[in-house]
Amino acid sequence: MKQATHQIYVPTRGKGLYDFTAQVESWLAAQKLQTGLLTVFCQHTSASLVIQENADPDVVADLADFFGRLVSEDTRLYRHTAEGPDDMTSHIRSALTQTQLSIPIHNGRLALGTWQGVYVFEHRERAHRRSVILHLLGE
Amino acid sequence: MKQATHQIYVPTRGKGLYDFTAQVESWLAAQKLQTGLLTVFCQHTSASLVIQENADPDVVADLADFFGRLVSEDTRLYRHTAEGPDDMTSHIRSALTQTQLSIPIHNGRLALGTWQGVYVFEHRERAHRRSVILHLLGE
Amino acid sequence: MKQATHQIYVPTRGKGLYDFTAQVESWLAAQKLQTGLLTVFCQHTSASLVIQENADPDVVADLADFFGRLVSEDTRLYRHTAEGPDDMTSHIRSALTQTQLSIPIHNGRLALGTWQGVYVFEHRERAHRRSVILHLLGE
Numbered sequence: 001m002k003q004a005t006h007q008i009y010v011p012t013r014g015k016g017l018y019d020f021t022a023q024v025e026s027w028l029a030a031q032k033l034q035t036g037l038l039t040v041f042c043q044h045t046s047a048s049l050v051i052q053e054n055a056d057p058d059v060v061a062d063l064a065d066f067f068g069r070l071v072s073e074d075t076r077l078y079r080h081t082a083e084g085p086d087d088m089t090s091h092i093r094s095a096l097t098q099t100q101l102s103i104p105i106h107n108g109r110l111a112l113g114t115w116q117g118v119y120v121f122e123h124r125e126r127a128h129r130r131s132v133i134l135h136l137l138g139e
Numbered sequence: 140m141k142q143a144t145h146q147i148y149v150p151t152r153g154k155g156l157y158d159f160t161a162q163v164e165s166w167l168a169a170q171k172l173q174t175g176l177l178t179v180f181c182q183h184t185s186a187s188l189v190i191q192e193n194a195d196p197d198v199v200a201d202l203a204d205f206f207g208r209l210v211s212e213d214t215r216l217y218r219h220t221a222e223g224p225d226d227m228t229s230h231i232r233s234a235l236t237q238t239q240l241s242i243p244i245h246n247g248r249l250a251l252g253t254w255q256g257v258y259v260f261e262h263r264e265r266a267h268r269r270s271v272i273l274h275l276l277g278e
Numbered sequence: 279m280k281q282a283t284h285q286i287y288v289p290t291r292g293k294g295l296y297d298f299t300a301q302v303e304s305w306l307a308a309q310k311l312q313t314g315l316l317t318v319f320c321q322h323t324s325a326s327l328v329i330q331e332n333a334d335p336d337v338v339a340d341l342a343d344f345f346g347r348l349v350s351e352d353t354r355l356y357r358h359t360a361e362g363p364d365d366m367t368s369h370i371r372s373a374l375t376q377t378q379l380s381i382p383i384h385n386g387r388l389a390l391g392t393w394q395g396v397y398v399f400e401h402r403e404r405a406h407r408r409s410v411i412l413h414l415l416g417e
Contacts, residue, residue, distance in 0.1 A: 001140045001279045003313060003416065005382055005389075035142060037178055037274050039315055039380050043391030045331045051238045052230060053184040058218035059230050066210070066231050071344070078343075079336035091330060091337050092344050099329045099394075100380050102178050102239050104144055104274035111144075111272045113182030116238075133389045135315050135382035137276060137415060138142065140279045174281060176317055176413050190377045191369060192323040197357035198369050205349070205370050241317050241378050243283055243413035250283075250411045252321030255377075276415060277281065 004031055006134045012122035015068075015086075017052065017060035019117045020132070025110060027134060036105040036138015040118060043131040046090030047122050048097040054117030064121075067093050090123030097121055105138055143170055145273045151261035154207075154225075156191065156199035159271070160257045164249060166273060175244040175277015179257060182270040185229030186261050187236040193256030203260075206232050229262030236260055244277055282309055284412045290400035293346075293364075295330065295338035298410070299396045303388060305412060314383040314416015318396060321409040324368030325400050326375040332395030345371050345401075368401030375399055383416055 006027050010020045028038060042049050053059040071089045075081045078088040101118065104111040112118075120130050145166050149159045167177060181188050192198040210228045214220045217227040240257065243250040251257075259269050284305050288298045306316060320327050331337040349367045353359045356366040379396065382389040390396075398408050 001142070003279070003315075005313060005384055035144060037142075037176075037276060037315075039382060041380075041382050041389060043389070043394065045329065045337075045391070045393055050234050051184065052234060056219055059184075059227065062217045062219050062227050063231055063234055065216075069216075070209075070348075077347075078340045080334055080340050088337065088340050092341060095328050095330060095341055095375055097234055098237075098376075102180075102241055102380055104178060104180050104272045106144055106272070111180060111182070111274075113184070113270065115184055116182065131391065133382045133384070135389075137315060140281070174283060176281075176315075176415060189373050190323065191373060195358055198323075198366065201356045201358050201366050202370055202373055204355075208355075209348075236373055237376075241319075241380055243317060243319050243411045245283055245411070250319060250321070250413075252323070252409065254323055255321065 001139050003137045008132050010120045010130045010132055012120060012130055013127045014125055015122055016064050017119040017121050019054060019119050021118045024118060031136055033105060033138040034108050036136055037102055038105055039100060039102045039135040041100045041133040043133060045094050046124050047120055047130050048094040048099055049101050050097045050119050050121050051101060051116050052119055053115045055115050086125050093123045140278050142276045147271050149259045149269045149271055151269055152266045153264055154261055155203050156258040156260050158193060158256045158258050163257060170275055172244060172277040173247050175275055176241055177244055178241045178274040180239045180272040182272060184233050185263050186259055186269050187233040187238055188240050189236045189258050189260050190240060190255050191258055192254045194254050225264050232262045279417050281415045286410050288398045288408045288410055290408055291405045292403050293400055294342050295397040295399050297332060297395045297397050302396060309414055311383060311416040312386050314414055315380055316383055317378060317380045317413040319378045319411040321411060323372050324402050325398055325408050326372040326377055327379050328375045328397050328399050329379060329394050330397055331393045333393050364403050371401045
């Protein structure tokens, strides 16, 4: 049994979902494992992770819109407003989605379903470079 | 340290929660491990996973109703409508719950709390056969 | 490769978020592992887990308020009301957040981001002693 860790950065350009499945798969392929478990961990509280459909780009746009409606940017609702109207909403949207995902590895590949992609969900208006830790266990 | 993977199918008959704890425990028992980590991964973006109370069936009915109110099926809200009014809502409800759960193994059994069961949360009207990947590490 | 499990209790005093990062780190330090994966599992369906900002206490207060607005305690909305108006809402708030979190270990420490803390999110009014299972794999 072997393990490996790696840090990747996912660049974002404002609110929305950013598919980084290829970045994960590329590192995984270099590890030469057949079976295992890959954990993806987002080191932020104003961006998060989600597995979503990768076939129709309308899906991730609709998803981002939904969270826009669900978590109002009306600053009168929040105490924590010093960093702008998109800060507290980012923490809430992160709590409603994932900070971490673990995906089984089968035959050397992520055992994702046909239509599944792994996304960083950026909740801030401003561009960021999001740090994601990868951890792999397997053989 | 040993690992094993397995694919199971959970049949669903429309929207709602389907307890598949027994299917997971049955496979786990055959692996003869004492301590470890079991990961359950749902290979879909219109069905998801959730751990919920298994004592009173009203709980999962109320939970399904809540998501029905929270994520409106009004198709005017969405771009992605080609597959029907319950398609984009399914992706959103999946993002709000889990695609993956990891559960510690203690004394050869899932370390669930007394009232916890593991459910597939089906978000589509139509019956499906949902693919769930199990991954086990331990000894 | 080594693994270890441990049960900790997080005392709560009504609805809100309780930082227990130090409890986890203290146990982790005693395990003397450099690299690995730590899984935190909450054995309840009326309390959950969340990773949130630990710098400004307003963040977790705002987060708790948001869930108060999102999941109404109006008992006419629910079948499952025998245990009081904060019971079914607790199950729903748990489903919307996490029952389990896995965090990579790097250089013997949790690979959390600078501002990330690990919290029990208590959804009941009454004080509880919440059972959390820790599982560690690594070397």
